[in-house]
Amino acid sequence: MNTIKQIWDWLEHRLELRDSLWPVMRHPVPAALAKPVGWWYVFGSMTLTFLMLQIVTGICLAMVYQPTAEDAYASLEYLNYEAPFGWLMRAIHYWSATGMVVMLFVHMSQVFLMGAFKYPRELTWLVGVGLLAMTLGLAFTGQVLRYDGDSYWGVSVAVAAAGRVPWLGPSIVHFILGGEYIGSETLSRFFTLHVFILPGLLFSLLAVHLYLVVKRGISEPPTPGEPVDKATYHEQYEQLLEKGIPFFPHALYRDGVACAMAVLIVVGLAVVFGPKGPGEIPDPTLIHAEPRPDWYFLPIFALAALSPPSMETFLMLGLPVIGLGALLAVPFVAGTGERSARRRPVAVLTVLVSFVTLMILGWYGATSPWSPDMQAWSDAPVPENIVQKLTPLELQGAIVFQNKCCRNCHALEGSGGHRGPDLTDVGSRMNPDAMVRQVVQGGGNMPAYAQQMNSAEVEALVSFLVKLRPEGMPPAAVPSAPAETLAAVKATP
Amino acid sequence: MTHSTSNSNPPDEERRGLLKWSAILLGSLATAAAGIPIVGFLLGPLRKRDDQWTTAGKVEDFPVGQTRLVDLQNPLHGLGDGDAGKIAIYVRRADEATFQIFAVNCTHLGCPVNWLADAGLFMCPCHGGVFYEDGSHASGPPPRGLYQYEHRLEKGDLLVKLGHLPTLQQPG
Ligand code: FES
Numbered sequence: 217m218n219t220i221k222q223i224w225d226w227l228e229h230r231l232e233l234r235d236s237l238w239p240v241m242r243h244p245v246p247a248a249l250a251k252p253v254g255w256w257y258v259f260g261s262m263t264l265t266f267l268m269l270q271i272v273t274g275i276c277l278a279m280v281y282q283p284t285a286e287d288a289y290a291s292l293e294y295l296n297y298e299a300p301f302g303w304l305m306r307a308i309h310y311w312s313a314t315g316m317v318v319m320l321f322v323h324m325s326q327v328f329l330m331g332a333f334k335y336p337r338e339l340t341w342l343v344g345v346g347l348l349a350m351t352l353g354l355a356f357t358g359q360v361l362r363y364d365g366d367s368y369w370g371v372s373v374a375v376a377a378a379g380r381v382p383w384l385g386p387s388i389v390h391f392i393l394g395g396e397y398i399g400s401e402t403l404s405r406f407f408t409l410h411v412f413i414l415p416g417l418l419f420s421l422l423a424v425h426l427y428l429v430v431k432r433g434i435s436e437p438p439t440p441g442e443p444v445d446k447a448t449y450h451e452q453y454e455q456l457l458e459k460g461i462p463f464f465p466h467a468l469y470r471d472g473v474a475c476a477m478a479v480l481i482v483v484g485l486a487v488v489f490g491p492k493g494p495g496e497i498p499d500p501t502l503i504h505a506e507p508r509p510d511w512y513f514l515p516i517f518a519l520a521a522l523s524p525p526s527m528e529t530f531l532m533l534g535l536p537v538i539g540l541g542a543l544l545a546v547p548f549v550a551g552t553g554e555r556s557a558r559r560r561p562v563a564v565l566t567v568l569v570s571f572v573t574l575m576i577l578g579w580y581g582a583t584s585p586w587s588p589d590m591q592a593w594s595d596a597p598v599p600e601n602i603v604q605k606l607t608p609l610e611l612q613g614a615i616v617f618q619n620k621c622c623r624n625c626h627a628l629e630g631s632g633g634h635r636g637p638d639l640t641d642v643g644s645r646m647n648p649d650a651m652v653r654q655v656v657q658g659g660g661n662m663p664a665y666a667q668q669m670n671s672a673e674v675e676a677l678v679s680f681l682v683k684l685r686p687e688g689m690p691p692a693a694v695p696s697a698p699a700e701t702l703a704a705v706k707a708t709p
Numbered sequence: 710m711t712h713s714t715s716n717s718n719p720p721d722e723e724r725r726g727l728l729k730w731s732a733i734l735l736g737s738l739a740t741a742a743a744g745i746p747i748v749g750f751l752l753g754p755l756r757k758r759d760d761q762w763t764t765a766g767k768v769e770d771f772p773v774g775q776t777r778l779v780d781l782q783n784p785l786h787g788l789g790d791g792d793a794g795k796i797a798i799y800v801r802r803a804d805e806a807t808f809q810i811f812a813v814n815c816t817h818l819g820c821p822v823n824w825l826a827d828a829g830l831f832m833c834p835c836h837g838g839v840f841y842e843d844g845s846h847a848s849g850p851p852p853r854g855l856y857q858y859e860h861r862l863e864k865g866d867l868l869v870k871l872g873h874l875p876t877l878q879q880p881g
Contacts, residue, residue: 286791368793369820372874373835376819379876386879387755394754396873397796400789401754499792501780503813503821506834520818521836525850586837590823621828625837635837663839663847668829 244460246436249467253437256330258474259323265475266316273309283407285400288363292494307486313355315482317512320351325567331555332435334444338547340428343421345543350418357410359510363403365496369507371398380529438555446552514581515574521586589633592623596631606683613680616673620665636662643685647692651678758785760872765800768865776801776824776842785872796871798858799824801842808867811844812856812875831855856881
């Protein structure tokens with residue numbers, strides 16, 4: 217016992233923690249945080265906990281991972297199947313990344329809704345926006361390091377977007393790729409970004425963020441009707457702190473419970489669901505890949521498919537900049553005034569609309585109804601009940617329908633692609649003339665098949681399509697609308 | 710130790726001035742000495758390497774009227790590239806003497822387009838871009854037709870000039 221004390225005293229004599237760290241740990245926080253409302257304040261710590269978990273698992277992974285195009289895939293498989301606990305490290309790294317992004321958004325929403333970004337904590341918010349950017353950067357580069365087909369084509373998509381920057385596009389593409397094509401240099405670059413550069417920047421920002429949290433103090437839970445006023449806020453806050461409680465241990469316990477839960481949940485998810493991928497081999501000659509980004513980027517993926525071509529480049533390159541700019545502008549636009557969400561309907565609405573938009577876009581991204589189902593023409597046969605009652609000509613049409621890959625975009629009874637309208641009942645909507653025109657000339661989102669089908673094939677196809685209508689319903693007689701507009705209308709989801 | 714206290718002493722003042730300027734001068738020199746090679750190294754990839762001619766196969770290997778996917782070694786490939794050093798192209802022989810060589814990369818956002826021979830169309834799995842067999846844009850978001858590589862016929866071989874990843878401002 218005595219020896220421990222001696223060692224402690226020896227250290228203390230040199231470190232003087234009692235004067236430096238201890239007061240920080242014991243700095244007063246508003247007493248209200250000891251009440252249940254304190255649970256609103258744990259999200260930042262949870263994000264931080266996931267970051268710690270990322271660092272530790274990341275270091276473990278870096279010891280085995282080979283950042284070269286030649287060996288990366290094999291090293292991922294080695295981690296999955298051979299290295300003891302390798303699969304679990306990969307799984308935790310993936311699920312903890314997911315947790316970190318989720319908690320970051322929750323944390324930001326809480327800070328936003330409780331007006332904690334207002335005077336005098338604007339800088340804390342600004343630095344936090346920087347942390348968000350770094351985290352998303354890590355998420356993307358991390359997805360590339362999971363070097364498989366999705367990763368390879370994901371880089372291809374990223375540079376195709378970057379290549380659209382006016383003037384500088386080609387140079388930016390070169391700089392990202394580290395050469396002319398996606399190769400070993402490219403992977404090394406992403407590795408360097410993911411392991412050195414972005415974490416380095418993130419830590420610097422984090423240091424400032426935490427310094428500011430301590431220096432500016434934790435914001436008190438907002439009370440409706442008590443707006444922030446620069447002239448009086450300091451005095452009020454000081455008074456509040458006089459009745460405050462020390463951060464350690466009171467507030468820390470709540471954080472501890474929340475963080476422990478967070479870790480348990482992530483490790484649980486990792487054990488149950490395991491690591492993600494790697495998927496197909498990253499080989500540019502395996503072109504049957506259907507690349508999808510990780511969930512974080514699904515909304516952007518959806519945006520690339522849904523935005524009108526004229527605005528596309530602007531949306532792709534401009535929207536992220538505008539988004540970040542808007543976040544940075546928040547404390548300057550609404551730096552003072554009412555803090556409580558109950559008196560800030562616009563703020564609440566903004567958060568709701570943002571999340572709903574992101575979720576809808578994300579859902580669209582995940583289901584991607586605009587993507588043709590590449591295998592449908594060979595994998596999804598025309599349903600039997602349709603085929604049963606067909607004449608030979610109509611049967612021939614059904615074969616044309618499959619062979620010409622119509623199924624890739626058009627579903628029958630729900631199975632097949634969803635890029636174009638479902639054709640189960642098309643016979644009751646379109647008359648034969650309109651069908652011929654649509655098939656031959658295309659229109660809306662449909663290519664013209666004039667070159668790809670001879671007239672016998674078109675005739676057979678149309679006779680088959682006319683048959684596609686509910687029992688007892690007569691075929692459409694007069695074209696209800698010209699084929700062009702009809703197709704255009706139906707193509708819009 | 711007198712010099713630390715005697716601010717008014719002119720020689721001391723002079724010496725400190727000299728020291729200050731030496732620090733600034735040497736400091737800039739040192740920064741440049743270390744910095745220029747570092748920046749140069751970082752910007753190294755901006756030096757472009759030109760595409761190179763490579764053989765895509767014997768002319769007679771490509772039947773007239775068909776489009777084929779051909780796997781090649783990227784002529785620019787280098788150390789440690791593994792499979793990434795490969796490149797795939799579509800070769801279409803429209804008639805006896807007319808070839809078209811397409812990049813597999815979609816002109817929208819670079820996903821690999823699939824050739825569906827029966828339908829005579831290229832389809833992109835990402836956002837539903839479709840191209841006709843001659844590479845022209847048929848439907849969907851791509852802003853232009855497929856990228857095409859320069860090619861020539863020589864002694865019964867089909868030669869193609871390629872290497873870089875084609876993008877909108879740097880097509881084939
Ligand atoms: S990448 Fe081909 S349609 Fe978008």
